Amino acid sequence: MKGKHIILGISGGIAAYKSATLLRLFIKAGAEVQVVMTPAGKEFITPVTLSALSGKPVVSEFFTANSGEWHSHVDLGLWADAMVIAPATASTIAKMANGVADNMLVTTYLSAKAPVFVAPAMDLDMFAHPTTSRNLDLLRSYGNTIIEPASGELASHLIGKGRMEEPENIFKVLEAFFAKQEDLKGKKMLVTAGPTYEKIDPVRFIGNYSTGKMGYAIAEEAASRGAEVVLVSGPVDIMPRHPAIHLVKVESAREMLAACEEHFPTADYAVMCAAVADYAPADCAATKIKREGNEPPVIHLVKNPDIAKTLGMKKRDGQKMVGFALETDHEFDNAMSKLRSKNLDMIVLNSLRDKGAGFGTDTNKITIFTADGGETSFGLKSKREVAADIIDTLITL
Ligand code: C5P
DSSP states (O other), rough: OOTTEEEEEOOTTTTHHHHHHHHHHHHHTTOOEEEEEEGGGTTTTHHHHHHHHHHHHOOOSSTTTTTTOOHHHHHHHHOOOOEEEEEEEEHHHHEEEEHHOSSHHHHHHHHHHOOOEEEEEEEEOHSHHHHHHHHHHHHHHTOEEEOOEEEEOOSOOEEEEEOOOHHHHHHHHHHHHHHHHTTTOOOOOOOEEEEOOOOETTEHHHHHHOOOOOHHHHHHHHHTTEEEEEEOOOOSSOOOSSSTEEEEEOOHHHHHHOOOOOOOOGSEEEOOOOOOOSSSSSSSSSSSSOOOTTTOOOOOOOEEEOOHHHHHEEEEEEEOOEEEESSSHHHHHHHHHHHHTTTOOOEEETTTSSOOOSOOOOOOOEEEETTTTTTTEEOEEEEHHHHHHHHHHHTTO
């Protein structure tokens, strides 16, 4: 944790007194910590204590009243290697989930490019309320990590789930996170993502419903673990956030193959996540195909290259390749035959029969098969968590 930059966000709950211990643990481990408090947070623990422990003035207001100096949440968001919100009250969680940026903590959260850890703390009924559960699910779906509260006696003297996790345990989560960040250091990963568009004429194409979310989550997770990532992406509406991701935008399967062939020889890992069109029109009409006075056109299709298979055949010693199988039936057999025919080391199966899996969703439910006979099924998770499971397995191969 030495030299790491941590933003410690503190909102207004009784557990705020434990944040001083958490801050102390971070400082003792060699981290630099910037405390950001909500106005309510300051009612529970004073900024004086926290600035003395962190060695930095606490940030809470957008401006310093007497000098007019602006506190840039944007700069802070870029500075951080991790942001921890402890305690996170029901109100702060709701604001974060819905982008209610009316205080420095939430604006900083929205600007933060680094992973965010949320340690809820509230009374048991507030924690059990479906509103809180939904907001926490939203935060999870955005890739944030929720550090579950513990059960026990609460400030209200009621007993139940809602106590902020102990500072020592929150510290351990961050320690493990920073250790994991290094496990792809010095490695290069090629990732394909999104659909391909195969042109019919200048205004029409054959495409599919892929949104690129799974591939982009893999790219983000790999980059956050120290890898240099080349993300070859078909047309999608999302942008990579991590600076170590080199984005190569392509449209057709042929363009995707060309980009992959350029980067594959120097890659240690290749993760083939794109939903590549199997066929493309044999010719792209030079001008828009007109409806008037014409018979319905016949579009002749030709087979697209299988990018995963092409690369799989060229795989050299030490390179590891992952493919995906999105299936509607005979899931196991289809996945295993793709694993073998494309010379993959691992295949990730998702079935369209599973609710919350596949195209467009923020979640996925996968089973991983490895070439050496391993099989692991996972529950429904956010695509970022699924990405972490995939990479955890990949680095053990
Ligand atoms: O054969 P199928 O399309 O189901 O295989 C899926 C896997 O192969 C995915 O990993 C996908 O990215 C990859 N693939 C590819 N090029 C194709 C077709 C599939 O890289 N033309």
